[in-house]
Structures are given as structure tokens and as C-alpha cells.
Amino acid sequence: MFSYMEGKRKFLFCMDSEGVRNLNFLVCQALNENVLFDFHIFQEESEESFVNNWFSKQKMGAYLYISGKEDFVKRIKDKAIMAGFTEHDMQSLINGPVNKKLICCTCHGVNEVSDQTHVVCVHCGQELEVSDHYSRRLDAYLGYVTIK
């Protein structure tokens, strides 16, 4: 769930049509407390083209909330980071299933997983335990082989 960040000079709200409801209470709070904000609901991917420009124009103290489906959140987050935002300058919330990449420790093959704890590697057939060991370089989690 999102939390309201005190002491920011401006909020940026970015959401797809699914993400709107997660942000309502934050918008209300920003209104009550007279904090500046910008608000964008994206219906289609093509509407996101101005985002880079929009992000790069923000001043220090801007804080970003992103809400929507997984691929939407990921795209917007990447653009924000490219524009100079850090993980400390934003919060994001994903609606719907979260797919993540899992790398097989044996063959380095990439598997798609959502909420499973164990999967069979589609490349080499090893049974893998899904871990929370995460690589930013590979944007993937590590799948361990266990001894039975």
C-alpha cells in the first residue's frame, strides 16, 4: 500500500486506468494539505511519450507515485530513473499479477514465474526453488536446486 510522504514540495501521480483507485486517498490528502501535484492517467502506451520530458522538467523535492499493471509500472519507473529520480524519490504499486524472471542456477536459463515457490526449469528440467536473491543487472531472481 502507498504511504503519504510528508514534506515534499510536489507530487507526481502516474497511473493507468487500473491504478487510479490506489491513488485517490493520496490526491485528497495533497489537496487538503495544499501540496502541489500533477496527475496523469494513461489509457494507452502511446500516451506515455511525453513522460521523459515531463520528468526531466521537475525540480528538487518532487515525489513520484506510480500505480498500475506490472509492465506499466516498470516502464514509468525506468523512465523516472533515467530522468534522475532514485528509489528514494518514488513509490510504486502493482495491480494484478506480478511476473518475475527467475534464473536457473544450473543452466542460467530464464523462467517466468508469478507466485510459485517451486518451478521446473523450462530449459534444463531442474526443479528450482524461487528465492528472493535479486540481481539488478539481470533484473531477475535466483532459482536454487534443492537436494531431496
Added chain:
Amino acid sequence: MVSVEDIGSFPYPFGEHDVYRYSNNAIPLNPPIAIEVTESYIEEMNMKRELLKKHHERCYHSESHTMDAQWETLDLILHQLAEYYPENFKLITNDDHWIFTNLQTGEKQSFTFGDHETLDMEPLDFAGRHVQEDLILMMQRDGDLFLDAAQLCFPANWSLFFDAGMSFKEIHKPIPGFQSESLDDRILQFLMRIEAGNPWWRKNWSLMAGNRLDTSLETFAEWGQARKKVTNENVGEFVHLRVEVQKLFRLPKSNGILFTIHSHMIPLEKFIQHTPWLEQFSAILHELPEFIADYKGISMYCEVVLEYLEKELEKR
């Protein structure tokens, strides 16, 4: 594949206490030598080079910004080999024109120092093929250390391919209890304060079923099975104490940290010949918390080892 050592030269990993916990047990390294050539040199060079040939992706990784630190590492390693083992290695430096001779492998390489084109592999990869140590380069930036280059042939159950590029804390996240009391942060702060000219070292240990040096995570499915094959009959010869001698050198120009790991192995039956070692190791293993035994991969056969150590103690 057997690469076991003589008890006389084995690096005993425990301190004065009969209790083992994760800690920063690094002490100043004196004399300041990053590498050690042992009797199994040729055997281990052959193993390393075979692994690098067949599995370069899992044994070597480098980011392009590590090139200066790689040359500094090569400088340090080749000079130390020639200085401390002059009967085995020669180094002639004439300005930037260097000639390195490894008399044990019968290799001679001339190259221009700092010129990548004159070596047929990266400097870190070259240096690593002449020492038994695994070589890891941690680069410092933004108040953190990152694993940005390494030649790693004998990992203790981790993956360079996966961990490459990670920060110190990201790498150590899978270790249970490593974050408690901010141990991870305190060790990171310690590492970042290491100064050029004042290297440190520590020893780490684990038990393993079998005697493989190349216990990569990639091959765990093969060697991990051996844990199920430990019995009362074979435990003494089959289970090995594995000790990593780890050394930390600050590289003055690039500000990177060179982390060398020399892995040693000895079968339990040989290790416990020395009674004080048997006594202390037995006490430590008895007291070892489950989460550490689990992480070190000992749990499956720990009881068999404890019984064996107790029986041996009774005989003394």
C-alpha cells in the same frame, strides 16, 4: 581431483573461543602477501584452466570500468610471485615492456603494461591463471562496494554469473543472520576504510561431503547429492573441512579492493589427528546454531560427524 593438504600447513580456522558466529574476524596481514603457492599448484592450475576453458561465463566476469584496477591487480600479483617465489617465477620490467615467466608451467609472456591489446585476455584473467587463489575486484563508489570483476573457479556454493555487479549487502543477503545487529553494515564500513599498504585477512570454514574445489552453484545438483552419502563408515575420509583464506588489498590508484580467496581442504580423519583441533572443533560443532549449519550445508549429515568426533575423543 583430490586436493588435500598436509596437516602441518593447513590453515586452522578457529580462534580461541569454542563458539562460532558470523563476525568480522579480519586481522592485519603480515607479511602482506596476497597469494600462496602450495604443493598442489600444478594440479589446481590445470583444474582452473580447464574450468575457464569450458565454463568461462561462470568463472569470469568483468565490467569495462575495472580495467585500471585489473592492471593494478596484475602488477601486484606478478610482482609478488616473482618476489616471494623466485625459484618458480620471473618478472622483468623494462618501463612498460614486461616479461613474465612461470617456470612451473613453462610459460613465458611478454606484453606492454597497460595495453590491453598485447595480452590475449584481460589482465585479471591472466593473473588468475598463475595463482591458486580466486581473484575478486570490489569497486568503491557512492559509499558502497560492488563486485565488478572476478575470476572465480572454486566458489563455495555461489554464482559469480548471478552475483556480478551486486553491492556488498546484496551479495550477502542470502546469508541468514548476516543482517542482525547491522553486521553487514559494520563489515561494509570496515572494508571501505581499508587503506593501501595495510592489507587484512580472515579465514572462513565449512564442511563438505566430498573433496571438490569447484563447488559452484551451477554444479550443485551434482556435488550436493554427496551430502546424502555420508555414513558412520565413510565420514572420516569422505567429509572434508574446507577453509578459505581470504585477503583484502586496497588498490591505491583505482581505489578498488582486491579480494583473494585461497581454498584449502582436508579430510576430517586427518584434521582430527591433532587432538586440540579435534576438541575445539567438536565443541564448536555441538554448539553451532541450526541456521548456520543449514547455510553451510552441514545439517543433513551433522549428527554423523558429531558422533564420529565424540568416538574419536573417547579414544584419546
